[in-house]
Amino acid sequence: MARIFSGIKPTGHLTLGNYLGAVRQWVDADQHRADALFCVVDLHALTVDHDPARVRRLSRQAATLLLAAGLDPGLCTLFVQSHVDEHTRLAYVLECTATDGEMRRMIQYKEKSARERAAGGSVRLSLLTYPVLMAADILAYGADEVPVGDDQAQHVELTRDLAVRFNQRYGRTFAVPKAVLPLVAARVMDLQDPTSKMGKSHAETAGIVYLLDESDVVRKKIMRAVTDSGSEVVYDREAQPGVANLLEILAGCTGRKPMEVAAEYSSRGSSYGALKKDTAEAVVELLRPIRDRHAQLCADPSYVDGVLREGAGRARGLARPTVDAAYRAIGLLPPV
Numbered sequence: 001m002a003r004i005f006s007g008i009k010p011t012g013h014l015t016l017g018n019y020l021g022a023v024r025q026w027v028d029a030d031q032h033r034a035d036a037l038f039c040v041v042d043l044h045a046l047t048v049d050h051d052p053a054r055v056r057r058l059s060r061q062a063a064t065l066l067l068a069a070g071l072d073p074g075l076c077t078l079f080v081q082s083h084v085d086e087h088t089r090l091a092y093v094l095e096c097t098a099t100d101g102e103m104r105r106m107i108q109y110k111e112k113s114a115r116e117r118a119a120g121g122s123v124r125l126s127l128l129t130y131p132v133l134m135a136a137d138i139l140a141y142g143a144d145e146v147p148v149g150d151d152q153a154q155h156v157e158l159t160r161d162l163a164v165r166f167n168q169r170y171g172r173t174f175a176v177p178k179a180v181l182p183l184v185a186a187r188v189m190d191l192q193d194p195t196s197k198m199g200k201s202h203a204e205t206a207g208i209v210y211l212l213d214e215s216d217v218v219r220k221k222i223m224r225a226v227t228d229s230g231s232e233v234v235y236d237r238e239a240q241p242g243v244a245n246l247l248e249i250l251a252g253c254t255g256r257k258p259m260e261v262a263a264e265y266s267s268r269g270s271s272y273g274a275l276k277k278d279t280a281e282a283v284v285e286l287l288r289p290i291r292d293r294h295a296q297l298c299a300d301p302s303y304v305d306g307v308l309r310e311g312a313g314r315a316r317g318l319a320r321p322t323v324d325a326a327y328r329a330i331g332l333l334p335p336v
Contacts, residue, residue: 001034001035002033002034002035002144002145003034003035003036003037003141003142003143003144003145003175004030004034004035004036004037004143004144004145004146004147005036005037005038005039005137005138005141005143005146005177006022006026006030006037006038006039006146006147006148007038007039007040007041007044007081007134007137008022008023008038008039008040008041008062008066009040009041009042009044009045009200010040010041010042010045010055010058010059010061010062011044011045011048011050011058011200011201012058012199012200012201013058013061013200013210013211013212014061014062014065014200014210014211014212015188015198015199015200015208015209015210015211016188016198016208016209016210016211016249016283016287017149017187017188017189017197017198017199017200017208018200018211019069019211019286019287019290020188020249020252020253021149021187021188022147022148022149023066023069024069024252025147026038026066026071026076026147027069027070027071028070030076030145030147031071031072031075031076032075034144034145036075036076036077037076037077037078037079037141037143037315037318038066038071038076038077038078038079039078039079039080039081039137039315040059040062040063040066040079040080040081041081041134041137042055042059042080042081042082043081043082043087043088043133044081044130044133044134045058045059046126047112047124047126047127047130048112048116048124048127049121059080060304063078063080063304063307063308064294064297064298064304065211065212065290065294066078067293067297067304067307068290068291068293068294068296068297069211069290069293073307073310073311077311077314077315078307078308078311079308079311079312079314079315080308080312081137083308083312083315084312084315084316084319085316086136086140086316086319086320086322086323087133087136087137087140087319088133088136089323089327090136090139090140090319090322090323090326091129091132091133091135091136093136093323093326093327093330094132094135094136094139094162094166095129095132096330097162097165097166097169098132098135098158098162102158102161103128103129103131103132104128106131106154106155106158107154108131108151108154108155109127109128109131112127113127113128131155131158132158132162134155134159135155135158135159135162135163138156138159138177139159139162139163139174139175139177139322140318140319140322140323141315141318141319141322142174142175142318142322143175143177144175144177144178145177145178145179145180146159146177146178146179146180147179147180147181148179148180148181149181149187150181150187151187151197152179153179153181156177156178156179157179159177160176160177160178163175163176163177164176166326166329166330170326170329170330170331171329173322173325173326173329174322174326188245188248188249188252189241189245189248190207190208191206191207191208191209191221191222191224191225191226191245192204192206192207192224192225192226193207193226194225194226194241194242194244194245195241206221206224207221207225207226208221209221209222209283209287211287211290211291211294212291212294213287214291215284215287215288218280218283218284218287219280219281219284222246222276222279222280222283223276223277223280225242225245225246225276226242227240227242227243227246227272227276228240228241228242228243231271231272232266233247233262233265233266233270233271233272233275234262234266235247235258235259235261235262243272243275244258246275246276246279247261247262247275249279249282249283250275250278250279250282253279253282253283253285253286254282
């Protein structure tokens with residue numbers, strides 16, 4: 001059976017983009033077909049200025065939402081990254097395998113460090129090196145597949161490069177994983193800026209649909225979504241990014257392809273308003289059961305604690321042999 005690893009950062013409230021781009025695939029497919037591990041990667045939330053209490057709160061919320069969305073502890077392993085020391089143990093070894101040039105070529109580092117500098121802030125070293133920690137997250141478990149949104153595909157390629165390089169230098173230690181992208185809505189865009197990803201840590205929230213948004217809030221945000229000049233509903237990401245984003249969201253909610261959805265509206269001569277209304281209702285129905293289940297889980301915090309405790313125990317047992325093997329291979333003296 002294949003092994004899958006993927007994680008989500010608690011840097012903000014989880015969004016529709018997180019769900020359509022990753023979580024739904026974890027729930028509907030990955031946990032059923034493979035030995036699947038899903039992780040709240042809280043250490044990655046420390047790469048920028050943060051409120052410690054908020055990171056703790058969002059970490060728990062993320063874990064609870066993943067359960068509410070349908071992850072089943074009987075089918076998969078759900079845990080928090082910082083609860084398993086093997087992640088940081090392996091990260092340093094992989095830093096000794098990676099190069100400075102590789103880190104500085106990472107697109108997310110370039111974008112985030114530029115924003116930090118533009119705002120007059122300093123850039124933390126961890127922002128540069130966190131792709132190596134991400135590689136450790138994956139390689140510690142011998143993962144074959146890594147379900148990710150397309151914005152993280154470059155990091156999985158780095159993981160592959162590090163695994164191959166380590167294996168060549170020190171002997172075969174790691175499985176070489178591959179990234180797996182969802183077929184539809186791999187990258188949901190901001191409703192107010194359809195050229196930018198719908199990010200959970202953005203300061204402006206008018207274009208972001210959160211999983212815990214009330215139904216009326218969801219409708220209002222989608223009905224106010226930026227569209228494009230013209231009136232014909234056509235799926236063209238370059239010429240009509242706003243309409244294309246709505247089509248991808250509607251397609252993601254209903255299990256269809258954006259081109260098919262666009263053809264239906266075009267054949268009926270439907271307006272942008274009709275597309276917005278239909279998209280809003282589809283999103284409301286998609287999120288309603290998640291929000292209801294989240295409320296139930298919040299009323300029973302001991303259940304979530306138990307899931308995370310058991311998940312960390314299993315994750316630790318899976319990761320330790322691989323990390324110990326990497327320590328031996330690279331030349332570290334075993335403990336006595």
